[in-house]
Each structure stands twice: as structure tokens, then as C-alpha cells.
Amino acid sequence: xxxxxxxxxxxxxxxxxxxxxxxxxxxxxxxxxxxxxxxxxxxxxxxxxxxxxxxxxxxxxxxxxxxxxxxxxxxxxxxxxxxxxxxxxxxxxxxxxxxxxxxxxxxxxxxxxxxxxxxxxxxxxxxxxxxxxxxxxxxxxxxxxxxxxxxxxxxxxxxxxxxxxxxxxxxxxxxxxxxxxxxxxxxxxxxxxxxxxxxxxxxxxxxxxxxxxxxxxxxxxxxxxxxxxxxxxxxxxxxxxxxxxxxxxxxxxxxxxxxxxxxxxxxxxxxxxxxxxxxxxxxxxxxxx
Numbered sequence: 001x002x003x004x005x006x007x008x009x010x011x012x013x014x015x016x017x018x019x020x021x022x023x024x025x026x027x028x029x030x031x032x033x034x035x036x037x038x039x040x041x042x043x044x045x046x047x048x049x050x051x052x053x054x055x056x057x058x059x060x061x062x063x064x065x066x067x068x069x070x071x072x073x074x075x076x077x078x079x080x081x082x083x084x085x086x087x088x089x090x091x092x093x094x095x096x097x098x099x100x101x102x103x104x105x106x107x108x109x110x111x112x113x114x115x116x117x118x119x120x121x122x123x124x125x126x127x128x129x130x131x132x133x134x135x136x137x138x139x140x141x142x143x144x145x146x147x148x149x150x151x152x153x154x155x156x157x158x159x160x161x162x163x164x165x166x167x168x169x170x171x172x173x174x175x176x177x178x179x180x181x182x183x184x185x186x187x188x189x190x191x192x193x194x195x196x197x198x199x200x201x202x203x204x205x206x207x208x209x210x211x212x213x214x215x216x217x218x219x220x221x222x223x224x225x226x227x228x229x230x231x232x233x234x235x236x237x238x239x240x241x242x243x244x245x246x247x248x249x250x251x252x253x254x255x256x257x258x259x260x261x262x263x264x265x266x267x268x269x270x271x272x273x274x275x276x277x278x279x280x281x282x283x284x285x286x287x288x289x
Contacts, residue, residue, distance in 0.1 A: 003068040003104055004028065012059040019043070019063075020053040027065055034065075041106030042066040049106060066103035074107045079114055082282050087145035087273045088138055089123070092282040095134040095259060100125060110137065126153045127230060132248070135162070135264025136282045140272070148272025153230065158269035162225045162235055163209060163284055165261035166244045167254075169221050172207040175238040179231040189251060190233045192241045203228040204238045217287045220247070224265075235262065261287065 006027045014022055023034035023043065034043075034053070041049050044064040045057055057063060075097060083090040091114070093099065098109040106112060114123055124140035126149045140146045152158050180196030182189050192199075209222035225235045233252075239245055240252045248257030263284040271278050 002070075003066060005103060006065045008063055010057045010059050010061050010063060015059045016056065018053060019045070019050065019055045019057060022057065022063070023065055026063070027067075029065070029067055033067060033069075037065060037067040037104070040071070040104060040108075041101060042068075042104040049101075064103075068104040071105060071108065075113060076116075077113065079110065079117055080282075082136065083278070083280055084141075087140070087142045088149070088271070089118075089121070089141055090136060090138045090267070090280050093129055093134055093137050093264075095132055095286060098131045099128040099137065114139075124149075126150055129264055130233065130236075130260070130262075132260030133162075133262045133264060134282075134284070134286060136267045136280055137264070138267065138269070138280070142273075145272040148270070152269050152272065156228055156230070158267065160227050160230075160264070161266040162227070163213070163222060163263050163265045163287075164225060164235065164239070165218070165220045165222055165247045165287070166239065167221065167247055168244060170206060170208065170223055170242065170244050172205075173242070174203065174205050175241055176201075176203045177238065177241055178202060179234060179237050181232075187251065190231070190237045192237060200231060201229060202231045202234050202238065204235060206239075206242075216289060217284065218289045220261075259286070263287065 008026045020031050020034040023029055024031040037043055038051050038053050043050050046061050077094055080092040082092055093110050100109050100111050121141055124146050129137060140149050177192040178199035179190050179192060179202040180199030182191045183195040183197050205226040206223050209224050214222045227234055236246055236249055236252055245252045245254035247255045247261040248259050265284060267280045269278055
């Protein structure tokens with residue numbers, strides 16, 4: 001059973017109902033499932049997550065409900081820390097975990113896990129990785145770091161390198177092609193051509209990975225990608241544009257595999273507070289032979 005979503009506006013005759021009763025009335029969910037959706041963070045009232053089953057919602061307010069009965073148990077995976085100081089923290093995100101809360105849950109994502117692992121921290125997110133992608137993520141710990149991090153990621157004043165496995169050799173090249181959401185695609189996909197919604201400029205450099213860079217990894221055709229912009233699915237879409245989808249990227253017709261072979265590997269940036277040069281690295285351990 002796949003993720004299901006509902007959006008509705010509260011009617012005047014329903015104004016006295018508890019939220020779990022209201023959801024059971026206006027969706028296909030039982031009251032028990034409605035309470036489970038609330039507990040997981042899958043209910044938004046006026047665009048804000050609500051978890052109180054007994055809450056009463058005023059008429060005219062929009063309610064969004066998302067429920068995925070196939071969600072696994074809330075993960076308890078320790079998140080490896082690559083670098084940390086008083087202002088920022090860099091972590092190695094495991095594959096299979098969303099960077100932040102999804103429609104259906106705010107308990108299965110990296111930010112939720114970090115809050116459990118480090119309840120002393122208030123963390124600020126400035127970039128994201130796809131759920132199937134592993135690797136480096138940098139978060140602000142202190143408001144003093146946020147302006148610098150926001151400017152670095154918005155202005156691309158950094159070097160972001162990824163490593164990926166594809167099915168056939170690819171010569172060094174640069175793709176400079178806008179990326180937009182493909183209208184009507186379900187599940188949602190992005191592309192460089194066709195009927196695109198809000199296409200935005202995107203540039204990616206590709207080159208074959210060296211023998212030194214792939215030492216110990218599963219044999220295959222490995223490439224290194226440097227992104228100069230930060231569009232959703234950018235590396236994946238630009239490789240499809242070249243006819244070289246990432247192995248395991250079934251959303252974009254990549255060769256079948258039990259994983260998405262894409263990892264955020266190295267990140268070079270100026271420290272947002274001290275100005276020092278930072279060269280961060282998260283080796284792709286999950287791709288080792």
C-alpha cells in the first residue's frame with residue numbers, strides 16, 4: 001500500500017469534532033490510523049504539523065493528511081560526525097533516510113535522528129541530499145554561522161564533489177542544461193527537456209574517477225561529479241541527459257540494484273565564522289567490495 005494524501009477544508013458542521021474524528025470522517029483512515037498519522041507528524045493544520053488528537057479545528061481551516069502504512073520503525077541509526085566545532089557540524093548521512101521530515105513523518109529523517117542523538121543542539125539546515133544518497137551534510141549549530149552558510153550554498157562559493165557508479169564509461173564533460181519538474185509526472189521527476197515547470201539553470205562537471213579514488217570499491221564505471229548549482233536531482237538528471245543513469249536509480253530508468261550508487265563525497269568551503277578553508281570528506285564506505 002503506497003503513501004496516501006488528503007487535503008480538505010473544515011466544514012462548519014465538523015467544527016466540534018476532535019482532529020482524529022475529523023480525519024476519520026474526511027479520509028479513508030480509521031480513527032486508529034488517524035492517531036498514528038498524527039503521532040508520526042503526518043497531519044498539518046494551516047500548514048503546521050499537529051500531533052494532538054483532541055485538537056478542535058475552526059471552520060475554513062485547511063487540513064493536510066499523509067499516511068504511509070509501510071513506514072519502517074523509527075530508525076535509531078547513529079549518525080557519524082565528520083567535523084564539529086562551536087558553530088557547525090558536518091555529518092555523513094546514511095542512505096535511505098530523508099534529510100528532513102516528509103509529508104508522512106517527521107520522525108524518520110536525519111534531523112529527527114540528530115535531535116535524538118544530540119538534544120543539546122539547535123540545528124539549521126542549508127542544503128539537502130536525496131533519500132537514497134549518502135554522504136556529507138553541513139548544518140549550522142549557532143546563528144552566527146547561518147548567514148555565512150546560507151550565502152555559501154546560495155552563491156555556490158564552495159566545491160561539492162560526488163562519486164557515482166554508472167553502467168558504461170563516460171568521458172569528462174560538462175552539462176549546462178536547465179532542470180525543471182516534469183509536468184504531470186507521477187511519481188515526481190525532473191528533466192532537462194519537454195514540458196517543465198519552472199526550469200532553472202544548472203551546471204555539472206563530470207569526469208572518470210581515478211584508480212586511486214576507487215581503490216577498494218566495488219568494480220564498475222565510477223565517475224566524479226562537481227555541481228556548480230544545487231537543483232533537485234541535479235546529478236541524476238544530468239546523467240540521464242547524457243544517457244548514463246546512475247546504477248540503482250530506478251526513478252530515472254537506471255540499471256536495477258539494491259541501492260542508489262551516489263554519494264556526497266567531498267566538500268570544500270570557507271568556514272562561515274572564522275573564514276578558514278575547510279576540506280571535508282566522507283569516504284563512500286557502503287560501496288566497498
